[in-house]
Amino acid sequence: MLFHLFQWxxxxxLGEAIRESKWLFPVIESVHLLGLAVIxxxxxxxxxxxxxxxxxxxxxxxxxxxxxxxxxxxxxxMLISGGLLFTSEAIKCYYHWAFWMKMTxxxxxxxxxxxxRRSVTVADADRIGTVRSRLVAVVSLALWSGVGIxxxxxxxx
Amino acid sequence: MPYIRQTGRRHExxxxxxxxxxxxxxxxxxxxxxxxxxxTPGSIALHESLYAYPVIExxxxxxxxxxxxxxxxxxxxxxxxAMRQTPVSEVADRxxxxxxxxxxxxxxxxxxxxxGIPVRTYQNIFFRIKVVLLMLSGLNAFLFHSTIYRKxxxxxxxxxxxxxxxxxxxxxxxxWASIVVAGRMIAYNWFDKPI
Numbered sequence: 238m239l240f241h242l243f244q245w246x247x248x249x250x251l252g253e254a255i256r257e258s259k260w261l262f263p264v265i266e267s268v269h270l271l272g273l274a275v276i277x278x279x280x281x282x283x284x285x286x287x288x289x290x291x292x293x294x295x296x297x298x299x300x301x302x303x304x305x306x307x308x309x310x311x312x313x314x315m316l317i318s319g320g321l322l323f324t325s326e327a328i329k330c331y332y333h334w335a336f337w338m339k340m341t342x343x344x345x346x347x348x349x350x351x352x353x354r355r356s357v358t359v360a361d362a363d364r365i366g367t368v369r370s371r372l373v374a375v376v377s378l379a380l381w382s383g384v385g386i387x388x389x390x391x392x393x394x
Numbered sequence: 395m396p397y398i399r400q401t402g403r404r405h406e407x408x409x410x411x412x413x414x415x416x417x418x419x420x421x422x423x424x425x426x427x428x429x430x431x432x433x434t435p436g437s438i439a440l441h442e443s444l445y446a447y448p449v450i451e452x453x454x455x456x457x458x459x460x461x462x463x464x465x466x467x468x469x470x471x472x473x474x475x476a477m478r479q480t481p482v483s484e485v486a487d488r489x490x491x492x493x494x495x496x497x498x499x500x501x502x503x504x505x506x507x508x509x510g511i512p513v514r515t516y517q518n519i520f521f522r523i524k525v526v527l528l529m530l531s532g533l534n535a536f537l538f539h540s541t542i543y544r545k546x547x548x549x550x551x552x553x554x555x556x557x558x559x560x561x562x563x564x565x566x567x568x569x570w571a572s573i574v575v576a577g578r579m580i581a582y583n584w585f586d587k588p589i
Contacts, residue, residue, distance in 0.1 A: 259584065263578065263579060263582055266578055267574065267575040267578045267579070270455070270458065270574050270575075270578055271571055271574055271575070273455075273458055273459060274458050274459065274462035274463050274466055274570075274574065275463065275466055276459075276463075277458065277459020277460065277462070277463035278459065278462070278463025278464050278465075278466045278467045279463070279467075280459075280463075281459060281460060281463055281464060281492075282463075282464065282467055282489070285492065290492075291488050291489060291492065292480060292484060292485065292488050292489070293488065294484060294488075295479075295480050295484075299479065299480075300477070300480075303476060303477045303478075303479070303480070304467070304476065304477070307470070307476060382456070385455075385456045385459065386452065386456065389451075389452040389455055389456065390448075390452070393448045
């Protein structure tokens, strides 16, 4: 069932166009990498602050709301460019453990970021203990690292 | 009489001047150095390794988040489109140690990637473009810190910094984006010289 879907995606006009073009895949990959830098910065700046490093004089709440548009913007760029890369090699992804690891980590990371992490970053500082915010930062970093490592490893096959 | 240089392949030089010969000797010696590097045991081990090379490559790519992600945050602040309520000096100073740590990892891992494939990388056009862009980026950062940033106290709290700071931030974003793209393209062999 899922395999047929992946097969259909790979054989779609879009997948084929990206696969057959010499430039398209590297160019989309580059966009994906540029998005990586921005999303990495947007996540790190908040997670560092949650752990008590970086921009310590600003409240977590303020930093988080400042970078929120960059986080969402870069996430959209990542999802679109990543989706395009996927269409060109869907069947390879189907058989690659790193792809499934990445998708699992991505699902959990997005879920965690927009629920638990968000509730901590929007709450008043005095209501959230340092242990709790540090824990949230560590989980966030671990999940997003899983996404990054899984993603890089899809390329090695 | 065309002067024939040997930098990987035979090539006829159209401008047979003294400068040209010197230039070729310089290029030739760089190539010789890369060839020597490629024959050192460490380079061969790295080149033939099953996991070391991809692991270093992954470190190089993922450290992008730490180094460039935080550098981009500062650049965006300088341009005046992110963290506008945070003083510029605070973004610069408090994030700097992390950016520097990321940069050190980038340089070491990048040097190792070069060390594993020296001759091909040296001859790769995107690698050369990347090296030039890295120098431009360094120059931009140096000029920024030695001029307008010295007077940061005057514009520290402005949501939108003065023009020169915005230009420095914008140039930095442009250079680094190009460096990332050039870096990614090194892996492709469209313009490699036939062996």
